[in-house]
Amino acid sequence: MSKTQQINTRPEHPILSLLGVLIGGFVGMFSETSLNIALPSIMKAFGIETGTAQWLVTGYMLVIAIVLPLSSLLTKHFSTRGLVRFGLLDFIVGSAISALATNFPVLLAGRMIQGIATGIILPLMFSTAMRIFPPNKLGAALGMAALVIMFAPAIGPTISGIILGALSWRFIFASFIIFLLIGWFIMEKNLTNVFEVTKPKVDWLAIALSTISFGLIVFGISFLSKNLAIALIALVIGIIFLVVYIRQQLHAKTPTLDFSVLKTPEFLTGSVLVMINFGITLSAMYLLPMYLQNGLGVAVALTGVVMLPGGVINAIVSFGAGRAYDKIGAKLMSRLGFLISIIGSAMFLFSNSNSSLGYIIAAHIVLMIGVPLAMSPSQTYGLNSLDAYQSADGSAIINTFQQVIGAVATGIATILLSTGQSNYFANGGHSAKLAFTNGAHYGFMFTLILAAFGFILAFRVHNKGKETVKAEASEKATSPDKEAATDMN
The missing domain is CATH 1.10.287 (Helix Hairpins)
Structure with missing residues (x-):
């Protein structure tokens, strides 16, 4: 451990201490879906095809997936404040490069630089929350982190649609910088170092x-x-x-990433539920903006407005679900959340090119109630089953595979969308709108299957007795100190 580093796992104002990291995580997740709606404009600006433009999303997720597994190791080699400071600065630089890019390779380079930052900040969000909040408020703390994970990608198309309607795609990257500077200021004033810098041998x-x-x-x-x-x-x-x-x-x-945490049944179940939930979110947020524009003929700017109510509901439910976990546990909430997601996915499945915007908004709201209702309790259920010193590894594993599943879900949704369109034309159809609607239905069937699988798996979630939870929480709270003492001896 560094002699100059002061560890403070119980800051006076834990919410303020975490806020700068939350803002960084919000921008990272927001940027994951915000560019979906801007790709046509970028394609036109640089004269590129869809497959090339899609690398702005794929390349970003690729870098995140590479960096995320290293996050636990980084917390053992660098201070918490130093890592977050680097992540925020790195994202600002990447955003500036993308905003000012005069050709596509430069734009893509800036985008991949942003991916490095997101890969560092995302797992820090959860592992830091687990260190600085007392056990009886852990659900609410991880609920705030889950709000970032769920609300940011849900609101991404809305905000970027409004920006595109008034300005240009370059201002989407400029908006990242504004949020990040605010996060940096808050972080510098409030964030404490919460991980011991032990500097183990690098494998x-x-x-x-x-x-x-x-x-x-x-x-x-x-x-x-x-x-x-x-x-x-x-x-x-x-x-x-x-x-x-x-x-x-x-x-x-001394593993770089401790996969033995997957042997904990509660962590494994919670992690899989989180991944399923994230797959539902990314596939739906990939399909819906295009469905609105190409299937229902909605203008780009109006697309963002149509998706706004669902995004707001997502934020409210995400925050409330974390607090509710502290009172009633994960069992009922995870099952109810996936059941509601099934209903929302089914509503999209039964929509068509003549459906009213009111119906689409209602379906989106239902889905945005179900997904966060299951997300925060599932994440807390999984991470809370680990000892405190395993929190960084657990968070890194969840976030790593979450990004992989996100890429899988988006890839499958893309294939199904294309397949549905091809099948429509193969059966003698001639309407581009109806073809896209048919393809979107294939994609929404996939989200329905994911939600159904999550609902079944949620029956493996069981609440523990209050006394057991309190005893475990007390033991976890002292685990880092015991580990540190053991290491020093």
């Missing part, structure tokens, strides 16, 4: 295996709709490297 083989495996998996997924042969080769090699990486880490004395 370069593990870093190489992690980079290759997650990089190839996300790359392969992104190519499923473009070149199936390349996609399958990348996926197979990536999965092989991932298996080797996990086995190597399970036998390492």
